[in-house]
Amino acid sequence: MATKDREKKEKQILDGAIKLFSTKGYTAxxxxxxxxxxxxxxxxxxxxxxxxxxxxxxxxxKAFDELRAVFREVFKFKGRxxxxxxxxxxxxxxxxxxxxxMLNEAILNFMNLVQLYNNEESRNSIHPLILESExxxxxxxxxHDCGKLGVQMVSLGIKDGSIRPxxxxxxxxxxxxxxxxxxxxxxxxxxxxGKELKLHLENWKPGxxxxxQEMLRGTIQASKPKAIQASLF
Amino acid sequence: MATKDREKKEKQILDGAIKLFSTKGYTAxxxxxxxxxxxxxxxxxxxxxxxxxxxxxxxxxKAFDELRAVFREVFKFKGRxxxxxxxxxxxxxxxxxxxxxMLNEAILNFMNLVQLYNNEESRNSIHPLILESExxxxxxxxxHDCGKLGVQMVSLGIKDGSIRPxxxxxxxxxxxxxxxxxxxxxxxxxxxxGKELKLHLENWKPGxxxxxQEMLRGTIQASKPKAIQASLF
DNA sequence: CAAAAGTATTAAACTTCATTCAAAAAAAAT
DNA sequence: ATTTTTTTTGAATGAAGTTTAATACTTTTG
Numbered sequence: 001m002a003t004k005d006r007e008k009k010e011k012q013i014l015d016g017a018i019k020l021f022s023t024k025g026y027t028a029x030x031x032x033x034x035x036x037x038x039x040x041x042x043x044x045x046x047x048x049x050x051x052x053x054x055x056x057x058x059x060x061x062k063a064f065d066e067l068r069a070v071f072r073e074v075f076k077f078k079g080r081x082x083x084x085x086x087x088x089x090x091x092x093x094x095x096x097x098x099x100x101x102m103l104n105e106a107i108l109n110f111m112n113l114v115q116l117y118n119n120e121e122s123r124n125s126i127h128p129l130i131l132e133s134e135x136x137x138x139x140x141x142x143x144h145d146c147g148k149l150g151v152q153m154v155s156l157g158i159k160d161g162s163i164r165p166x167x168x169x170x171x172x173x174x175x176x177x178x179x180x181x182x183x184x185x186x187x188x189x190x191x192x193x194g195k196e197l198k199l200h201l202e203n204w205k206p207g208x209x210x211x212x213q214e215m216l217r218g219t220i221q222a223s224k225p226k227a228i229q230a231s232l233f
Numbered sequence: 234m235a236t237k238d239r240e241k242k243e244k245q246i247l248d249g250a251i252k253l254f255s256t257k258g259y260t261a262x263x264x265x266x267x268x269x270x271x272x273x274x275x276x277x278x279x280x281x282x283x284x285x286x287x288x289x290x291x292x293x294x295k296a297f298d299e300l301r302a303v304f305r306e307v308f309k310f311k312g313r314x315x316x317x318x319x320x321x322x323x324x325x326x327x328x329x330x331x332x333x334x335m336l337n338e339a340i341l342n343f344m345n346l347v348q349l350y351n352n353e354e355s356r357n358s359i360h361p362l363i364l365e366s367e368x369x370x371x372x373x374x375x376x377h378d379c380g381k382l383g384v385q386m387v388s389l390g391i392k393d394g395s396i397r398p399x400x401x402x403x404x405x406x407x408x409x410x411x412x413x414x415x416x417x418x419x420x421x422x423x424x425x426x427g428k429e430l431k432l433h434l435e436n437w438k439p440g441x442x443x444x445x446q447e448m449l450r451g452t453i454q455a456s457k458p459k460a461i462q463a464s465l466f
Numbered sequence: 467c468a469a470a471a472g473t474a475t476t477a478a479a480c481t482t483c484a485t486t487c488a489a490a491a492a493a494a495a496t
Numbered sequence: 497a498t499t500t501t502t503t504t505t506g507a508a509t510g511a512a513g514t515t516t517a518a519t520a521c522t523t524t525t526g
Contacts, residue, residue, distance in 0.1 A: 009503095024358045025349075031484060041505050046485065101348060108341070108418055115334060115421035116258070125257045143422050164452065170432040171440035174419055178441070181418050182411025185341055188348035189376050190407060199403040207404035208411070215448040219397065242474095264513060274476050279514065 010048050013038045014058050021059060022102040053127065057135045060110050063103035064142040070096050071149040082157020083216060089153065090180060090209055097184040104184060110139055150177060157216065164218040172216070179212060243281050246271045247291050254292060255335040286360065290368045293343050296336035297375040303329050304382040315390020316449060322386065323413060323442055330417045337417060343372055383410060390449065397451040409445060416441060 016037035020029040031052060035042040049055040074089045097104040113130070116122040130136060150173040157163030163172070183205075191201045249270035253262040264285055268275040282288040307322045330337040346363070349355040363369060383406040390396030396405070416438075424434040 023355055025355075028358060030482090042484090043486085043506070044504055047503070052484065101345075101352075105345060111418050111421045112334075112338060113421075114425055118421060118424055118426065119334075122256055122258075125261060140422065140425065147422075167444075168440060171437055172444065174423060174432060174437060175412065175416075175441050175444050178412050178415025178419055179408065180411075181415035182413065183408075183415075185344045185414050186407055186411055188344045188346075188351060189373065189380075191351055192347055192373065193351065199407060204404055204407060207401060208408050211400075211405065211408050211448055214451075215444055218447075218452040239473095263511090275513090276477075276515085277475055280474070285513070 006048075009038075010058075013040070013045060013048055014055070014062065017055055018059055018062070018102070021056075026056060050129065053130060054133065056106070057130065057133060059103070060106040060139060061135055063100070063106040064110075064139055066100070066103065067096065067107060068142050068146055068149075071146045075149050075153065081160050081162035082153050082155070083162035083213065085153040086150075086157060086163075086176065086216065087209065087213065089150065090176070090212065093180050094183060094205070097180075098187065101184075108181070108185075110143075114140070147174065147177070150174075154216075163216045167216070176212060176216075179208070183208060239281070242271075243291075246273070246278060246281055247288070247295065250288055251292055251295070251335070254289075259289060283362065286363060287366065289339070290363065290366060292336070293339040293372060294368055296333070296339040297343075297372050299333070299336060300329065300340060301375050301379055301382075304379045308382050308386065314393050314395035315386050315388070316395035316446065318386040319383075319390060319396075319409065319449065320442065320446065322383065323409070323445065326413050327416060327438070330413075331420065334417075341414070341418075343376075347373070380407065380410070383407075387449075396449045400449070405449070409449075412441070412445060 013034065017029070017034045020033055020037060024033075031045055032042050034055070035045050038045070045055070049058065070092050071089065074085055074092060077085075077088075080088075113126065113136075116126055117131070151169045154163060154167070154169040154173045154176075158165055158167060158169060187201055190199055190204060246267065250262070250267050253266055253270060257266075264278055265275050267288070268278050271278070278288070282291065303325050304322065307318055307325060310318075310321075313321075346359065346369075349359055350364070384402045387396060387400070387402040387406045387409075391398055391400060391402060420434055423432055423437060
C-alpha cells in the first residue's frame, strides 16, 4: 500500500532525525544532515514533513508515545499495591528519561508550548502551524492519559491501604510527577564531575525514592520542635 | 568611566533582549529586533555580545542571579524554623518561576547543557565558545550556591526539630528542589483550559505544599495494607 | 593643543541554512 | 500506450546570523 510505504519512509527519516538531534542537538542538526542520513535529497524531507518544526513535533509525538507506553506497562501488571506500582513507575520513568534525554527534552519543551498557549501575552508567539497540527491536541491527550493512569495508581494505593487515606489522588500523583521531572533536570548539575558536592546521583536516587514513599505512606511523626534558637551559620 | 558606560549599554541591550525573548521566544527574536529595541545598529550588538548564544548566556546569568537572590532573601530572615524557611522558599521560588517563565526556561536549559557536558557522546555538540566563556563555570557556581543555601535550611530544620531528624539534608533538599522544578513544568498542562481535569492549579498548589511539608515533618503512619484484592478498573 | 591610539558605531557584504519550486522520474490509473 | 498522480531531485530564493571595512568619536600622550 502507498500509505504503508509512506509511513515507512517517514519513520526512516524520523529515526535518523532522533539520532541526530540526540547527539548534535536541534539547532546543530541541519535538514541536509537529516536528508543525508535517510539517503534522500534535502528537498524530499519537505515532502514528508512540513518543516523542521514539524519534524521536531513528530519527534515529540514519538517521545510521548513512549512515555505513555511506560505508564501502561506499569499499570498492566495487576496484583500489586498502588505503592508498588508507583515505585515501579518511578524507576521506569527515571530510567526512560535518563536514557532518552533528548526525547524527554522534547516532552518538557512541549509543556512550555502549552504554557505559552495558556498565556495571552505569548500565545501569538506560537507559530500557527503548530497549533493547527493535530499534534498539539494529540499530545495534550497523551499527556492527560499519563496523568490519568498515574492518578489511578495512587487511587489504587489509597484503596489497598499502601498509601495513606487522607491523600487526594490527583494532587498526589501530579506532585509525584513533579518530583520525577525535577529529578531528571537536577541530575545534570548534581552529577557534575568536579564540584565537590556531598551529594552524588547514586546516593540521591534511593534517598529520593524513599522520601517519595514516605510521603505517600506516612511516617512516625517527629518530636515537637524545640524552642527556636537563634541560628549560627 | 568607560567600563561603567559599557556595562550600562550591555544592560540596556540585555534588558531589551529579555523582554523580547519573553514575549516572542528565542528563535523568533531576531538580532535586528534586539538592536532596534536598544536603538542601535545590528552590528553593534555583536560588539557587546559575541553572538546570539552569548546574549542568551547573559540572560541565563541574570536568571541565575535572580534565582540566587530568592534563596538569599529567604535565608536572610533568621529566627524561623527550617520548615518555615523551606516553606517560604517554596512560595517565593514558585512565584519567581511562574512570573518569569522565560528566565526559568534559561535555567532549565542550562541544566541540559550540563547534562550534555557530562556525557561523552554529546559533549562535542556544545559549541566550544560556551564552555570557554566564564559563564559556564560561574553558572555552575551559582547553582551550587543555591543548593548549599537550601541544604542549610533543611539542616536548620533538622536541628530545630521542625524537620524529622532521620532525614539527610542534601538528599532532602535536592528532592524538594526537584518538586519545585517539576511543579512549574506541569503547571502548563495542568492549568490548560479545556481539558476537564479534576485538578486545577489553584487547588494543586496548596496540596503540593502540604505534601512537601508532610514529607519533611512526618505524619501519622497509615494503617497496615489490607490484603491486596485483585483490582477492578 | 594636536597627533596618535584606542573605542564605538554603522552599513554593507558574506555565509549559512531553511524553505520553495520547476522540472524530471517513477508509479498508478485509464 | 497515454494520461494522471505521486515521488524525487537539484537548483533558486530568501531570511537571518555573523563578519568586515570604513567612519566617527574619545582618550591618551608627546
